[in-house]
Amino acid sequence: MKIGTAVRLLMVMGLLVVGRDVLANGIAVTNVALWNTDTVQKSVFVGFDVSWSNSWRNADNWDAAWVFVKFQAPGSNVWQHATLDITNTDHKAAAGSTINVTADGKGAFIYSSAPHTGNVSYAQMRLRWNYGADGYTFAQGAALQVAVQAIEMVYIPQGAFYVGSGGTESGHFYQYTDGSQSTNPFPVLSDMADSFGRNERG
Numbered sequence: 185m186k187i188g189t190a191v192r193l194l195m196v197m198g199l200l201v202v203g204r205d206v207l208a209n210g211i212a213v214t215n216v217a218l219w220n221t222d223t224v225q226k227s228v229f230v231g232f233d234v235s236w237s238n239s240w241r242n243a244d245n246w247d248a249a250w251v252f253v254k255f256q257a258p259g260s261n262v263w264q265h266a267t268l269d270i271t272n273t274d275h276k277a278a279a280g281s282t283i284n285v286t287a288d289g290k291g292a293f294i295y296s297s298a299p300h301t302g303n304v305s306y307a308q309m310r311l312r313w314n315y316g317a318d319g320y321t322f323a324q325g326a327a328l329q330v331a332v333q334a335i336e337m338v339y340i341p342q343g344a345f346y347v348g349s350g351g352t353e354s355g356h357f358y359q360y361t362d363g364s365q366s367t368n369p370f371p372v373l374s375d376m377a378d379s380f381g382r383n384e385r386g
Contacts, residue, residue: 210237211249213332219310226316227269229276232332234294235305241296244341248295249334253313256329257320263331264320265290269312278306289314293337344373 212235219229230253239247253266267289269275275292277283281304282297292311296304315322322328348357348369359368 211334211336212236213251213334215307216330216332218328218330221322223322225314226321227274227312227314228322229310230266230313230330230332231308231310233305233307234309234334235303236334236336237303239296239304240301241299243299245339246295248293248337248339250291250337251294251311251332251334252291253311254331254333255313255315255318255320256331258323258327264318266313266315266330267317268292269314274312276308276310278309280304281306281309283309283311285311289317293339295339344371346371 212233214233214235216230216232219231221228234249234251236249241247253268254263255266256263268285268291270285270287270289272283272285275283275285277294277297280297280300282295283292284295285292294306294309346369348359350367350369352367357370359366359370
């Protein structure tokens with residue numbers, strides 16, 4: 185389910201080149217670039233487009249793209265996790281979308297800002313990367329690799345829920361009833377870590 189676009193960028197203290205397109209499971213990240221490097225605040229905007237099919241949001245739950253940024257410093261073969269600004273004030277969300285960065289700054293949820301059903305395409309999204317927090321210093325002419333990764337997610341409100349479709353398809357979850365497999369979904373009413381022994385996948 186994870187996809188992304190990795191780009192090799194030549195630092196020119198401003199707009200950088202874009203990357204190649206990569207698709208997987210209906211979600212795509214394209215047009216990755218860095219914008220407006222601030223060497224005083226030690227931050228830069230990571231720009232990209234993100235799209236996926238069959239998005240939805242209703243009053244109770246919704247789908248989202250979990251987006252995070254990785255970088256590889258010049259001369260290094262190690263990918264590091266980029267730390268995003270956690271105030272949620274400097275990021276730029278495309279029309280119709282919402283950006284919600286986690287408290288540790290290691291990623292952002294991107295989802296529809298209003299009830300919606302259908303495909304989405306959010307262009308020119310921008311996440312502010314606090315590269316100083318990651319111990320990185322930009323240098324003129326240095327080759328930096330940046331990857332924007334996206335995973336499809338679904339928000340589920342806290343509370344009881346069922347696992348299983350009620351069908352008989354391969355790999356479905358079901359409730360083990362009276363010594364045999366059933367087509368009944370299994371109710372999850374609490375953490376119940378010790379209660380799954382005979383409630384299985386078919």
